[in-house]
Amino acid sequence: MSDKKIKVLCVDDSALIRSLMTEIINSQADMTVVATAPDPLVARDLIKQLNPDVLTLDVEMPRMDGLDFLEKLMRLRPMPVLMVSSLTERGSEITLRALELGAVDFVTKPRLGIREGLLEYTDLIADKIRAAARARLQSVRRSDADAAAAAGLTPMLRSPLLSTEKLIIIGASTGGTEAIREVLQPLPPDCPGIMIAQHMPPGFTRSFAQRLDGLCRITVKEAEHGERVLPGHAYIAPGGFHLSLARSGANYVAHLDQEDPVNRHRPSIDVLFDSVAQHAGKNAIGVILTGMGRDGAAGLLRMRQAGAYTLAQDEASCVVFGMPREAIAMGAASEVAGIAEMSTRLMARLMSYGERSNRV
Structure with missing residues (x-):
């Protein structure tokens, strides 16, 4: 300014x-x-x-x-x-x-x-x-995709037919509520389990999850401590709690805690990404979306270093190009994509995993 x-x-x-x-x-x-x-x-x-x-x-x-x-x-x-x-x-x-x-x-x-x-x-x-x-203003214009979504006609992406080992991990802040909706809406009902850290205070994440659940084919809910992370489900970090990935035997489970804020945030995207780097490695895909600050950038880099494929939202489609910019600058992003194509890129990557597995 x-x-x-x-x-x-x-x-x-x-x-x-x-x-x-x-x-x-x-x-x-x-x-x-x-x-x-x-x-x-x-x-x-x-x-x-x-x-x-x-x-x-x-x-x-x-x-x-x-x-x-x-x-x-x-x-x-x-x-x-x-x-x-x-x-x-x-x-x-x-x-x-x-x-x-x-x-x-x-x-x-x-x-x-x-x-x-x-x-x-x-x-x-x-x-x-x-x-x-x-901020880049997201105009109230209705694109073809928006109009289709409003009519309940959002094109559903093809299922990757993968094992329960695969995960999609998403972090977002300013502008993220609409960006997350755009990513989740086209996903098929049997897509891999999804974990989401969106910077949001207590009292709002339950309504956010319920709103998404009514718009998406997958089940969207607030994460609960100790619950299993299942395919076809997205788990949103409750406001005021860190969400992280843990293991219980062969299963992935959600872990919630109220440890100190990280990067001034709780939930913190770095906390979620770091836990995924540790427990899922190459079985995860990490996504960092629009938001101010740098929360999630270092965690996305650790995910990539652990073998995960990582995506960052591009500047043109971000409301605030803060967190993705930081992630791209430090080499944390395997790929940069616009929000309109993010879900397609995710599923294409998961399909490639499945095809490689079938050739083994």
Whole structure:
């Protein structure tokens, strides 16, 4: 963003939240709040007048619902939007819908001690605003693949007919909820077991898993400690827990713990990738998707060094080309691919494994 300050417009019906967001943002040297608005109708006029770089938007507001406003905004005047969400079941479902509509990311309002809680998020909010200002907007245009998916006609990839030894391991952060959906939706019901670390706070991963489960042919669920990793299933790390791969006899099992955050994250992608390098080696395929920071880059390299095939999302299709860039720079990626072709590349690689096995 050069030396120019990031201009932020904060939209929230709570005067306290508007004041706190202003305090947090103005405490950063590289950003400033140019205005605040109590509802989307006021915000609409301020956007025209001030042309902000980033909008922070409350989910539930009077006069016009945050989702309705976001949908109109992304269609008529696309801009980076950071949702400010309540940590409730309904709040998490609405937030996931907002990400589908094109919001870059979200932060959660604390349930108690709002002032102290939100101020504790100062660094996180500032990082997310910086990432939003640099983000590639995912427009609300509907590609042929999107339209097919909406109609329940997503082409299903051919099954690789592999043993239960194979695994697909995915790490993602900012922009990852939609990227993960694009990877999982075309996969056949008997594809290898999948483990996923998506940077997401507690309270959101269950709704995320349920949403994906309703869209995909595979079963998608929050991971549970000690459960077996089965073909045709995807296991998402619960918010607030590290997910790693472990062995129980001949079986792969999911391991959850609440050890210290790694790279400021729990779940951490590096924790998952490192465990897969140790326990699965060449039987795994590692995928690093869109996200800010460098979590997962070193772990993907260790997976590749252990014999795994590794894929990184390309810059053109990333919302934020942070984690994939770091992975590519350190030589962790065997291949770089766009998100639209990621599932096809995965299955082609698995088919090649199967063909080699049949020749042995």
